Amino acid sequence: MKHNAGSSLLTTNKLGDVTETNQHYLEAIKAFARLSYESIYVIDYKDMSFEYVSDNPLFLCGYSAAEVLQLGYEFYFRQVPAQDLELLSQLNEAGFDFYAQLPVNERTLYSITYDFHLTHKNGKQILINHKLTPLFLTPEGKMWKSMCIVSLSRQQAAGNVSIHRQGSNEVWDLVIGKKVWRKSVKPSLTERELEVLRMHAQGYSIDQIAEKLFVAPDTVKYYRRRIFERLEVSNVMDALSLAVASKLI
Secondary structure, eight states, rough: OOOOOHHHHHHHTTOOOOOOTTTHHHHHHHHHHHHOOEEEEEEETTTTTTEEEOGGOOOOOSSHHHHHHHHHTTTHHHHHHHHHHHHHEEEEEEEHHHHHSGGGGGGGGEEEEEEEEOTTTTTTTEEEHHHHHHHEETSSSSSEEEEEEEEEHHHHHHEEEEEEETTEEEEEEETTTTTEEEEEEEEOHHHHHHHOOOOOOOOHHHHHHHHOOOOOOOHHHHHHHHHHHHHHHHHHHHHHHHHTTTOOO
């Protein structure tokens, strides 16, 4: 997909004149970035620019934060492979179509997450997870500014597009190519399963967990199998990653 003015990345949510906001909110975002290993940046859809880019290196692809800030949306066209740019175009259109159907007073409750590749200046590609949530809306309810968080993906391929609503267990997954959203429910774990998973996160072995819970090691193994089945994963690392991403723990 070539960089052109008609790209849906540039036109789907195009805004007219918008009265500028007080930018004190950026101080809170900067403070959050200092505490996080993840890359943080803010999109301004008024002129398709970046309003803030943290110096956390994952998103930068070997550039400085100031250089990425200056590039704005041009950064995507430079650093995202053509196949993944097409994916971003599809999910961009589908995401804003979904968003337009929501009540205006609920739109800031929704966030979207997806995976795509970035190409580092050294030529190597990395698969990242990208989360986006609205910061400010225009008076008409269109997305004006959004906050984005970038971390390493736990997947093996691009895509995996999902929309989540704050305070709800419902999830909408995008069927790539059809621009259709399929609703499902986030997985859940019992309190004992969560307890076992938290102890794994602390580095305890199966025998140590069994001793702390006053159960047999085989019982802990049973809980682990149940966790893997519920989360549809095959190991503790993936279980922890998914549990954190789904806000289960």
